[in-house]
Amino acid sequence: MTSQVNSAEPQTAEAGTRAAVKETKRLDRVIIRFAGDSGDGMQLTGDRFTSETASFGNDLSTLPNFPAEIRAPAGTLPGVSSFQLHFADHDILTPGDAPNVLVAMNPAALKANLPDLPRGAEIIVNTDEFTKRALAKVGYAANPLEDDSLEAYRLHKVPLTSMTIEALKDTGLARRDAERAKNMFALGLLSWMYHRPTENTEKFLRKKFAKKPEIAEANVTAFRAGWNFGETTEDFAVSYEVAPAAKAFPAGTYRNISGNLALSYGLIAAAHQAELPLYLGSYPITPASDILHELSRHKNFGVRTFQAEDEIAGIGAALGAAFGGALAVTTTSGPGVALKSETIGLAVSLELPLLIVDIQRGGPSTGLPTKTEQADLLQAMYGRNGEAPVPIVAPSTPADCFDAALEAARIALTHRTPVFLLSDGYLANGSEPWRVPETADLPDLRVQFATGPNHTADDGTESFLPYLRDPQTLARPWAVPGTPGLEHRIGGIEKQDGTGNISYDPANHDFMVRTRQAKIDGVRVPDVAVDDPDGDAKVLVIGWGSTYGPITAAVRRLRAAGRSVAQAHLRHLNPFPGNLGEVLARYDRVVVPEMNLGQLATLLRAKYLVDARSHTQVTGLPFKAEQLAAAILEESADV
């Protein structure tokens, strides 16, 4: 399933750019994993290869995987950082199950990643790092490059470090500085192997190191040396072409985008479409911090970013800004949501629009800061005191984070409520091509602030009732300070219906609790679409959030093997789509794959009395399509 697919005829190389003696093979897809020490620059290398691949027009999907420690002890297994990229000449959904090519910068990277490699995969190792000491550090008794333990693979032994130093010997750079460019040598070699365009990488390096031109030139030189090495060495006899995925994409302008970047842009776009200033109150936390970084760069859009003293102050400031009429956002991960819970409850009570962006990671507690999980669903759903319903929206792919942010903003602004946006580490750091939308096509999110009295008493006196609701949306008026005549006080104590005055009246509390619930239950969300091409499936696979790619890839495999399987994916977790009960009832078996211990399945069972079968994985990594396909088959074997 994961091997490289070779076309029948080798391609002739482009004249003048590469040695004509070398063979070029055409592949339909490739999975490459760059692995090295945390300090080896593997994420940068992967990012650059991704950019080259995106601009070449392949479909792609990426999976960065790195430790929480900034620089774990060098050369150790916990310090290994990797970046996996899947690219193809057709539409793909996941970063791939198993790499076809592993670039291992040291023994730790080889040892940590070898179990994921299928037989026949290519391994490119940096032999310079395979010293006795480095081998011993990760428990290799013998050098695996010298015994026959890697027999099943196509091994390329390349002295990356020494060749980089050799290439840079005339630059006058210290050995240590020169050595650091070895990742660019590797990138150059891989760029040659897969016919990647190179101009943008050179441009990128010159810009990145603009203040240190000698470092910039050293990196460019190492990059070119890697390319030339591929072209001249006999060790690499074949290079590969993966044609652009022209058919996978509808016409349009595309760029590569990660989930956190798409989400940031979605927030800016939402504020733009609402004609409100964007206000972010946040506290740094992995894997959400990049949204704070990104938004802080766009002050010329009127975006205010406030790095607070803690998670509570982050959401507090956002709520204050919401009271003042901003599109207010707080960004965090699971532990931060726990700290923000009381303020979310206040926002429920105040009925002000507020976006709570949770980039989920492994839990409980500090858990796995850099690994993915979707185990905050029930926290988002229920993690507050009292009856405190909050709508939940979950993006399904990195690029979808853009649209999901707009959708969350729509619900918050229309219904005057906090809204959860549940992304996760996999979406946040993963990337894929994104068709850049036309701004004219974005939804209109404009809101009407209250401007005058909304109530006339029997005696004709006019007044403003801050909790008089819109009969359709049940939203209360948004009367921002500065509006004459609408001075009013709101708070977390139960309020009298209409006036908003403090009320401890039993019947009023009962009414208000039910009304707040009814408001959220009444949020209009689109019906869930069911993909059932044969129309005769008895099994429905339903997921939510970032499992979309792996589930869809697994379902495709099953269909390719002749199985009839229906698929549905939920973007709205609260409220659920109106047709969901009917959809679930249509199938004999409902399988729910999740990266938690069955949280969506619990909700579906409770609400719809459906005997949903949970398939769960909490490894901190996304599902692999092949394993998931097998699991779905197993869960539905008796249907």
Add this chain to the structure above:
Amino acid sequence: MSEAPVVDHPQPGGFPSLSLVPKSGSKQSMKDFKTDQEVRWCPGCGDYAVLAAVQGFMPELGLAKENIVFVSGIGCSSRFPYYMNTYGMHSIHGRAPAIATGLSTSRRDLSVWVVTGDGDALSIGGNHLIHALRRNVNLKILLFNNRIYGLTKGQYSPTSEVGKITKSTPMGSLDAPFNPVSLALGAEASFVARTVDSDRKHLTSVLRAAAEHPGTALVEIYQNCNIFNDGAFDALKDKEKAQEAVIRLEHGQPIRFGAPAEDGLGSKGVVRDAATGELKVVDVAAEGTDGVLVHDAHAASPITAFALSRLADADTLHRTPIGVFRDVERPVYDADMADQLERAVEQRGKGDLGALLAGNDTWTVVG
């Protein structure tokens, strides 16, 4: 994107910190700031006096009252916003400075006040208080200090004296208390003052100074809880005792207190001990007046203000300075944040959403 949703044309006024806040079109009276809500503090509570003083002072600001916001946390004093006919939010325990920071930094056309207590500001909300102070957000924080928990019915607070017998400390509390003025000065506060609920004239003068101050102003108000900690500040209120107990700080004036000396000022003065650098109280008849410190609220260094905040005897409250300890100008967070936005537009032009979304690295698929 609009900068702020509703802004009339601001007119500069006498209060530099409020220059962006629209003025009232008509003359206001105390009545304009009262709400129709029944005030629910215990009869005899010091909060009534503070409320009356604030309502009485507000017309002096002459601000459009729709541009005034009171934000509070939880506790007896935090019911305050319900009784002010302005915009208001009664939020959650300890978080008012954080919420007010978001409001103030996003809406510079508002005059934002925080009402809090010793438990709210110094226990559960201590973190937010010190960070608001160091940032110098344009907030006026009124800290009602009654040295007890009232709303939860009488536990000791972070300002209660050591050994205090309360419901939760039947054998006496073990905690050393905070001195709110010392704490604020240590947190880089640009304005710190102390006043007393029962002295309306002094309270109003401190409110005025706080309102004039650009940046965070912390006003500690000694406030009597007649139910759970009655008489906590009697030493400062009793006419005879107060002469010995209260040191009234006035900028530019020698720091004198006690029964009047021949020159009509207090018979005691605060001097700096030449040997230790500490402040001490001397009898001016014996030591003369030359060495008596002249209060400088605008001193760049907070050292003397801090030393003044340590003068009081924690048990008897003798030698308690009241008035403005420190009032210095430094950059205001709200203004700096707005400046960065303006500079970003100057440098890069107003944000173009289409250009942002497209980025620099696109490719085109032709259908």
